[in-house]
C-alpha cells in the first residue's frame with residue numbers, strides 16, 4: 409500500500425471540513441447523476457476516492473439496507489473521518505478500504521462503480537477505471553463525476569471573480585491536472601473500454617447575498633495556497649486569504665451578480 413504523499417489537496421481538518429461543505433452543495437447534482445445512472449436498491453457498489461464518505465452515504469441511501477457500499481481511499485485521515493460519520497449516521501451497509509486506487513489488489517464482483525472528483529488526481533484515469541470496470545458484472549454501471557472548473561465564476565463577471573477563477577484553474581493546470589476533466593469524461597470512459605457514456609453537466613448558482621458560493625471559493629483557495637505560492641501564480645499578500653470570503657461576498661452583493669459554482673459533470677455507462 410502507498411500513502412497519499414502526492415495528493416494535491418491534502419487532508420488537514422480544514423480540508424475535510426471543506427469537502428463536507430462542498431458535498432452539501434453537490435448533493436442534489438450527485439443524487440441526480442446516481443439515479444439517472446441506475447443506482448437502485450440492493451446494489452453492491454464501490455466508491456472510488458471516497459474521501460470523507462459523502463458519495464458513499466448518498467449511494468447507501470439509494471441502495472438501501474439490502475445493498476452495500478465500499479469506499480476506497482488512500483488517506484487515513486479522510487477514512488477515519490468517514491468511519492466516524494458512518495457510525496454517527498448508524499449506517500451498517502457502508503465500509504471503507506484504505507489503499508491506493510492505482511495498485512489496490514481488490515477482487516470481488518460489484519453491480520456498480522462510482523466516483524466523484526477523484527479521476528482528476530490520477531495520472532492515468534482510464535487505466536484505473538478499466539481495472540475497476542472489470543469488477544462490475546455484465547449490465548452493471550460505471551458512473552463518474554468530475555468538475556468543469558472553467559464554468560465557475562460570476563454572472564456578469566467581475567474582476568475579483570475572474571481573478572479567483574484563474575487562481576483555481578491555473579493551480580490545477582500548473583500541477584499537471586486538467587481543470588476541465590469533467591467535459592472529457594466520456595473520452596476517459598471510452599479509453600477505459602466503456603463506450604457510449606451518457607454525459608450531463610449540472611451547475612448550481614447562488615444569489616447575491618448568499619455566502620455559500622463565496623465560502624466555497626475561499627475554502628478552495630485556502631487549500632490551494634501552497635500551490636499558488638509554489639507555482640508563482642499568486643503571493644499570500646495578493647490572495648489575503650483571511651479577508652477573501654468577505655471580499656467575494658461583498659463583490660457579489662455590490663455588483664448584484666450571481667455566483668456560478670463549477671459544473672459537476674456526470675458520465676455513466678453500462679458494462680457490456
Ligand SMILES: C[S@@+](CC[C@H](N)C(=O)[O-])C[C@H]1O[C@@H](n2cnc3c(N)ncnc32)[C@H](O)[C@@H]1O
Pocket residue numbers: 412415417427431456457458459460461462463480481482483486507508509510523524525526529530
Ligand atoms: C477531492 S476528494 C473527493 C472526495 C469524495 N469523492 C467527494 O466527492 O467528496 C479526492 C479524494 O480522492 C482520493 N485519492 C486521490 N488519489 C487517490 C489514489 N491514487 N488512491 C486512492 N484515493 C485517492 C484523495 O485521498 C481524496 O480523498
